[in-house]
Amino acid sequence: MAKRIDVSDLNVYYGSFQAVEGVSMTVEPRSVTAFIGPSGCGKSTFLRTLNRMHEVIPGGRVEGKVMLDDQDLYASSMDPVTVRRTVGMVFQRPNPFPTMSIYDNVAAGLRLNGVKNKKTLDGIVETSLKGANLWNEVKDRLSKPGAGLSGGQQQRLCIARAIAVQPQVLLMDEPCSALDPISTLAVEDLINELKSDYTIVIVTHNMQQAARVSDRTAFFNIRKTGDPGRLVEIDDTTRIFNNPSEQATEDYISGRFG
Amino acid sequence: MTAAIDRRTPDDRSSSDGSDLPDAARSGGPAVPAAGATPPGDGPGREALSEMSHPHRARAVKNGVAKGVMWAAFALAMVPLVWILGTVVAKGMHMLTTMTWWTGNQRNINSDDFGGGARHAIEGTLQMVAFTTLIAVPIGILTAVYLVEYGRGPLARAISFTVDILSGVPSIVAALFIYAVWVTTFGLGRSGFAASLALVLLMIPVVVRSTEEMLKLVPNELREAAYALGVPKWVTVVKVVLRTAYSGIITGVLLGIARVMGETAPLLILAPYTKNFQRDLFNGNFPTLPMMINQDRGDFALTTAAERMWGAALTLILLVLLLNVIGRVIAHFGSVKK
Numbered sequence: 001m002a003k004r005i006d007v008s009d010l011n012v013y014y015g016s017f018q019a020v021e022g023v024s025m026t027v028e029p030r031s032v033t034a035f036i037g038p039s040g041c042g043k044s045t046f047l048r049t050l051n052r053m054h055e056v057i058p059g060g061r062v063e064g065k066v067m068l069d070d071q072d073l074y075a076s077s078m079d080p081v082t083v084r085r086t087v088g089m090v091f092q093r094p095n096p097f098p099t100m101s102i103y104d105n106v107a108a109g110l111r112l113n114g115v116k117n118k119k120t121l122d123g124i125v126e127t128s129l130k131g132a133n134l135w136n137e138v139k140d141r142l143s144k145p146g147a148g149l150s151g152g153q154q155q156r157l158c159i160a161r162a163i164a165v166q167p168q169v170l171l172m173d174e175p176c177s178a179l180d181p182i183s184t185l186a187v188e189d190l191i192n193e194l195k196s197d198y199t200i201v202i203v204t205h206n207m208q209q210a211a212r213v214s215d216r217t218a219f220f221n222i223r224k225t226g227d228p229g230r231l232v233e234i235d236d237t238t239r240i241f242n243n244p245s246e247q248a249t250e251d252y253i254s255g256r257f258g
Numbered sequence: 259m260t261a262a263i264d265r266r267t268p269d270d271r272s273s274s275d276g277s278d279l280p281d282a283a284r285s286g287g288p289a290v291p292a293a294g295a296t297p298p299g300d301g302p303g304r305e306a307l308s309e310m311s312h313p314h315r316a317r318a319v320k321n322g323v324a325k326g327v328m329w330a331a332f333a334l335a336m337v338p339l340v341w342i343l344g345t346v347v348a349k350g351m352h353m354l355t356t357m358t359w360w361t362g363n364q365r366n367i368n369s370d371d372f373g374g375g376a377r378h379a380i381e382g383t384l385q386m387v388a389f390t391t392l393i394a395v396p397i398g399i400l401t402a403v404y405l406v407e408y409g410r411g412p413l414a415r416a417i418s419f420t421v422d423i424l425s426g427v428p429s430i431v432a433a434l435f436i437y438a439v440w441v442t443t444f445g446l447g448r449s450g451f452a453a454s455l456a457l458v459l460l461m462i463p464v465v466v467r468s469t470e471e472m473l474k475l476v477p478n479e480l481r482e483a484a485y486a487l488g489v490p491k492w493v494t495v496v497k498v499v500l501r502t503a504y505s506g507i508i509t510g511v512l513l514g515i516a517r518v519m520g521e522t523a524p525l526l527i528l529a530p531y532t533k534n535f536q537r538d539l540f541n542g543n544f545p546t547l548p549m550m551i552n553q554d555r556g557d558f559a560l561t562t563a564a565e566r567m568w569g570a571a572l573t574l575i576l577l578v579l580l581l582n583v584i585g586r587v588i589a590h591f592g593s594v595k596k
Contacts, residue, residue: 053485053486056481056485081490082488085487088487089486093479095479095480097484098480099502108487109487109489112494113488113493158483161483
């Protein structure tokens with residue numbers, strides 16, 4: 001079910017401001033690809049273009065091509081809602097629906113899209129929670145509010161919610177930046193398990209995390225504030241961290257900038 | 259509510275500023291380094307201490323004064339409120355304890371006759387308000403949804419501006435507008451329904467504004483979470499945004515109801531009072547509590563008439579209170595779970 005993403009020559013704009021310039025890359029299926037780079041370099045923005053979430057922000061638009069296997073995500077016949085069902089997303093801050101129970105949160109994506117069968121939902125909720133390593137912690141209190149869980153549990157709940165709609169790609173925008181080290185570890189373990197089924201793209205500020213979880217790493221940078229972000233290089237993670245081909249990458253990874 | 263709003267007391271902030279730069283903090287000018295402000299060789303230790311304690315005392319005084327003003331304002335606002343409530347209860351309670359008040363009407367009861375019932379007016383007011391709510395709430399909520407979730411550019415600004423103007427329209431102007439349209443232009447008779455239409459005009463801006471505020475409080479992250487699950491926008495709005503803001507919206511609707519329930523000008527112009535039971539909103543005179551109060555106004559000197567007025571006033575207040583309680587209960591069961 002996992003799919004390959006092919007991006008060619010992508011430019012992203014917010015109104016007249018160009019946020020990302022000329023990105024081309026291939027994201028392999030059943031692998032974890034990490035995006036690293038300084039704040040404001042466009043990695044989150046670029047990530048959002050992979051499921052057209054940037055269109056939620058007024059003025060957001062792209063030029064270029066994003067192919068999911070052989071489907072063009074930006075073809076005029078393509079509905080952004082369909083894209084987002086195929087390409088799921090987990091956000092920086094855990095954002096469970098506050099009015100819903102744990103069960104309802106996981107079932108939300110299906111329920112809001114019209115799935116009503118209780119048996120189907122029960123099954124998917126259990127599989128998803130197990131898939132997110134949360135089942136054992138919450139199985140006795142599925143009807144309790146999702147917002148009552150700890151931050152790390154909430155984030156895993158959000159991951160369960162994202163995989164419940166059975167996407168083919170999972171985008172993660174700094175999924176651990178609001179979590180403590182133990183919860184971070186739990187999420188990282190989870191990412192490792194999920195990659196056998198999904199194509200995973202993760203944005204992170206934590207380079208150890210990128211080194212730990214990813215198979216390939218992409219480094220983004222900007223020349224100066226106000227310039228669009230660019231992809232400097234993308235390569236196997238071990239290569240990026242040990243022997244990058246660009247000087248800028250090495251400077252960033254070793255903590256020397258500019 | 260839904261969004262975690264950072265409530266910081268003034269004290270939290272005052273404790274952190276101006277600890278070592280008293281001059282700059284006091285004058286509001288640019289930050290001058292403390293060392294430069296202190297004359298050299300003039301007992302820097304003592305000097306620094308007195309400089310530090312002075313603004314601290316000033317802050318404490320300011321804090322005390324502000325606190326005093328706040329409490330005084332609060333007390334001042336409470337005086338008329340308690341006074342009115344006390345008077346109405348004291349003078350009107352008597353009527354409410356008679357059985358006929360809740361069952362009868364005012365038919366064949368003159369100003370100098372004792373008692374009679376208020377049921378016709380209670381029913382009338384409730385019916386009229388229910389009808390008004392039925393029309394105004396959907397329009398108001400949908401307008402707010404448009405303004406917050408969809409509206410961009412000149413159209414949204416125009417609507418927002420119109421709502422602002424509408425919320426400033428005096429009730430008598432709304433009533434005369436409906437009169438001009440309903441009676442003068444279309445030649446239709448005055449009725450409870452016509453008065454309802456005027457009340458709708460008064461209720462819509464209240465509902466729009468309060469709903470708008472509540473929708474804005476729903477964190478954007480929840481909308482994004484829903485979009486990222488492949489949920490269409492309208493489903494997101496209905497099932498996530500409106501659902502999350504639900505209890506706040508109910509509060510807004512209650513405010514609107516309270517606003518129109520005691521409104522009298524549209525009734526005076528559009529819905530003449532009747533002492534009989536009248537359940538037809540569309541034809542003829544219509545009994546309402548504000549109009550019942552108004553009815554006996556000319557004979558206030560008579561104890562019988564005055565008692566009836568106080569009774570009707572208390573009944574009206576109790577109705578608003580009752581609706582508020584019901585609304586709170588509804589809002590409670592739909593509120594964000596913690």
